[in-house]
Amino acid sequence: MIKSFLNKAKLNNTQQNISSKKRDIKLANVNKANEKQVEFVLTENKQIDHVYAVKDNQNYEMAFSQSERSVYVELEIPQKLLLDVDDKLDIYFTINRExxxxxxxxxxxxxxxxxxxDIIPGIHRSAYIYFSKNYKRAMLQIKQMKDIKFDKLVVVNNKIKLFFDKNEPILENYQLVLERWGHYLELQTTWMPGQVTADFTEDVVNKLAIGFGYSVRMINKTNENIPIRVNVKNTNSIQVAKNNRNMVLPFNWVKFNNLKEYTPENGKSYLFYPSEIQIDSLYLEYKERQIYKKIEFEKQCDGRILLNVNLHEAAYLFKGIHTIYEKSDLKVLRGYNDIAKIQNIKAMPDILNMVATSKNNITKFTFETEINVISISLNIKGDASWHKQMLNKKLDSFEVNSPISSYNSIIVEYVDENSYVQSSISKLKDIYVEIG
Structure with a gap:
């Protein structure tokens, strides 16, 4: 049942002091259910009446829903808390007014x-729900951020350079930092008229996870390190990421369309990417929370890569795959695909280097080397149906009693040198050589 949201209320009993009643409700687990909710899993099935963020005996109601032992709290800041100060609040569940x-x-x-x-971002604010290692109880942290505007940002040779109007005063008490999940890495910052430079030292670079975006922030060293958002003209997102060569570059999210997968009998998966991209790293994302598992892969030709996992079997545990790659514009790019939405294809693009000749309405297909052919399937023009012929022979060629112009494509099913069954698909227009 969805509860009301964003209502600020004094305690019903003004004599009641929440802090004096430190009763706990135990959790079996906590995870990110999706981009908008965090899931609190209770050890016992208890009906929750309200979820509050509480400070100074004032309640700020948070939206939630419940399904048996799972309590789903919305990742948003109550509007009454959108003040111009930092704030840290205790999170409480209520059961029968307790x-x-x-x-x-x-x-x-x-x-x-x-x-x-992380809370869904608000203007000039970052926030998150968290559990400290020592206290072990749910808290809501809100950080206020102001903007410092710059004209241009350059990331080169593991340095960030920000340019601004030379008439602006030098802000020597400010330091550039990288931020992720509310945690900060301080950078060596140098201020000059019209320019500020921050160096990524070896120690900082070693602490960065490959392919993950880190936001560029500033902190005021004389004012309790309150974070300040960096704003650059004509730039929507100011983030950087590390590639697998320990270079720090600008970072952007992108979308991948029509990613294809082929799973042969050896149980591993092939993925087919546009040939112009250079894949850097791959991560699987767990279903129950935003945690990632790096996976190994082997680059092959024409954008094809071989994973060390079977994506179809991994789908019970993981919901998606993240691709970290680079293009010629010197950026680290990250694309995401739901495993369930990746198109599964019947065979790999031609890896047999087939050629064909057609003479007297007979088409002869020839391989580069002799292989153990199980079957061939021809896609017939017109009705687009497939005609399959079992062979089960070791061959370097075979013939079809039809002209090559009758077909669109061919799939050859064969046993490779490791005794695995493979399938190779070719468009006939791509392997056509001559008419005899």
């Missing part, structure tokens, strides 16, 4: 990413 702190016993053993859940 207040309970969500308590996660395993928080001290979890990584920072697994304990922090």
């Amino acid at each position: 207040y309970f702190r969500p308590f996660l016993e395993t928080a001290d053993a979890m990584s920072s990413d697994a304990r922090h859940f």
Whole structure:
């Protein structure tokens, strides 16, 4: 049941002091259910009446829904908390007007990413729900951000250079930082008239995860390190990422369309990308939370890569695959695909180097080397049906009693040198050689 949202309310009993009643409700787990919700999994099936962010005995109601032991809290900041100050609040669940702190016993053993859940961004603010390792109870952290505007940003030779109007005062008390999940990496910052430069030291570079976007921020060293958003003219997103050569470059999200997968009998998957991109890294994203598993792959020709996993079998645990790659414009790019939406194809593009000749309405197909052919399937023009012929022979060629012009494409099913069954598809227009 969805509860009301964004209502600020004084405690019903003005004599009641929540902080004096530190009762806990234990959690079995916590994960990011999707981009808009974090899931609190209770150890027992209890009906939650309200979810509040609480400070100074004032309640700020947060939207949530519940399904048995799972409580789904919306990743948004209550409007009444959109103030011009930083704030940290306790999160409470209520059951029959009693207040309970969500308590996660395993928080001290979890990584920072697994304990922090970013709030949907608001103007000039960042926020997250988190569990500290020591306290182990749910909190809401809100950080206010102001903008410092620059004319231009350049990322080169593991340095960030920001340019601004030389008439602006030098802001020597500000330092550039990289931010992800509410955590900051400080950079060596040098201010000059009209320019600020930050160096990515070897220590900083080693702390960056390959292919993950880090936001460029500034902190005021004399004002409690409050983060300030960097704003560059005509630029929507100011993020950088590291590639697998330890170079830090501008970062952008992109979309991949029509990604194709082929899974032969050896249980691994081939993926087919546009041939012009250079794949850097691949990550699988878990279904239950925004955690990633890096996977190994082998680059082959024409944008084809061989994974060390079977994507179809991995789909029970992972929801998508993230592709980190670069193009000639010196940017790190990241594309995402739902595993369920990747098109599965019957065979790989031609890897047999077939040629064909046609004479007297007979077409002869020849391979580069002798192979153990199981079957051939021809796609007939007109009705687009497939005609399959079983061979089960070791051949370097075979003949079809029809002219090559009768067909669109051919699939050859064969056994490779590792005794795995493979399939190779070719468009006949691509392998046509001559008419005898």
